[in-house]
Amino acid sequence: NAGVTQTPKFRVLKTGQSMTLLCAQDMNHEYMYWYRQDPGMGLRLIHYSVGEGTTAKGEVPDGYNVSRLKKQNFLLGLESAAPSQTSVYFCASSPPGSTGGGETQYFGPGTRLLVL
Amino acid sequence: QKEVEQDPGPLSVPEGAIVSLNCTYSNSAFQYFMWYRQYSRKGPELLMYTYSSGNKEDGRFTAQVDKSSKYISLFIRDSQPSDSATYLCAMDSSYKLIFGSGTRLLVRP
Numbered sequence: 001n002a003g004v005t006q007t008p009k010f011r012v013l014k015t016g017q018s019m020t021l022l023c024a025q026d027m028n029h030e031y032m033y034w035y036r037q038d039p040g041m042g043l044r045l046i047h048y049s050v051g052e053g054t055t056a057k058g059e060v061p062d063g064y065n066v067s068r069l070k071k072q073n074f075l076l077g078l079e080s081a082a083p084s085q086t087s088v089y090f091c092a093s094s095p096p097g098s099t100g101g102g103e104t105q106y107f108g109p110g111t112r113l114l115v116l
Numbered sequence: 117q118k119e120v121e122q123d124p125g126p127l128s129v130p131e132g133a134i135v136s137l138n139c140t141y142s143n144s145a146f147q148y149f150m151w152y153r154q155y156s157r158k159g160p161e162l163l164m165y166t167y168s169s170g171n172k173e174d175g176r177f178t179a180q181v182d183k184s185s186k187y188i189s190l191f192i193r194d195s196q197p198s199d200s201a202t203y204l205c206a207m208d209s210s211y212k213l214i215f216g217s218g219t220r221l222l223v224r225p
Contacts (some may be wrong), residue, residue, distance in 0.1 A: 107218075
């Protein structure tokens with residue numbers, strides 16, 4: 001049982017390049033989330049999903065797109081990377097039947113992204 | 117004004133001290149209150165959660181919620197160097213969490 005895994009661990013992009021971050025969970029969780037963490041800002045929700053095929057915007061969705069084609073995977077895309085998107089990105093998931101409250105969110109190890 | 121406010125620290129204490137970490141919030145609709153611990157270059161891990169007001173104890177950790185004051189606290193007794201980490205408070209908001217910015221704690225041997 002690997003829990004929540006994220007790929008890649010670290011990436012450097014040039015401004016304007018695109019990339020996709022992959023989150024996978026093997027716990028059969030319904031809800032999945034993408035956060036970014038910046039110094040002094042805490043964790044901010046980018047997008048989330050309450051089930052396969054569904055997505056919704058969080059606090060800071062601009063410049064990002066997501067897809068949840070399979071229950072176990074949640075993809076975060078950057079179509080045209082900007083230096084302001086330099087951050088550490090965390091994925092999280094919650095088990096089925098939960099309220100989505102944080103008592104049940106499990107986090108991945110993070111992806112460090114540097115946009116030059 | 118942020119929905120959840122947390123002093124960023126850093127907070128430096130000697131081993132064995134009692135640590136008090138706090139957050140204030142503005143949204144009275146929050147029902148679940150969480151504390152996450154995050155070690156350097158790792159993902160956050162859930163430490164404790166409390167539903168509504170009251171206290172909850174787990175070993176050396178005690179979480180306290182005062183909804184009337186919109187104030188939550190985490191107390192760490194007999195702090196250890198292994199407790200050195202960033203502590204994030206979080207509150208639920210309909211499938212989502214709102215996080216504080218985190219307090220960095222350093223426990224000196």
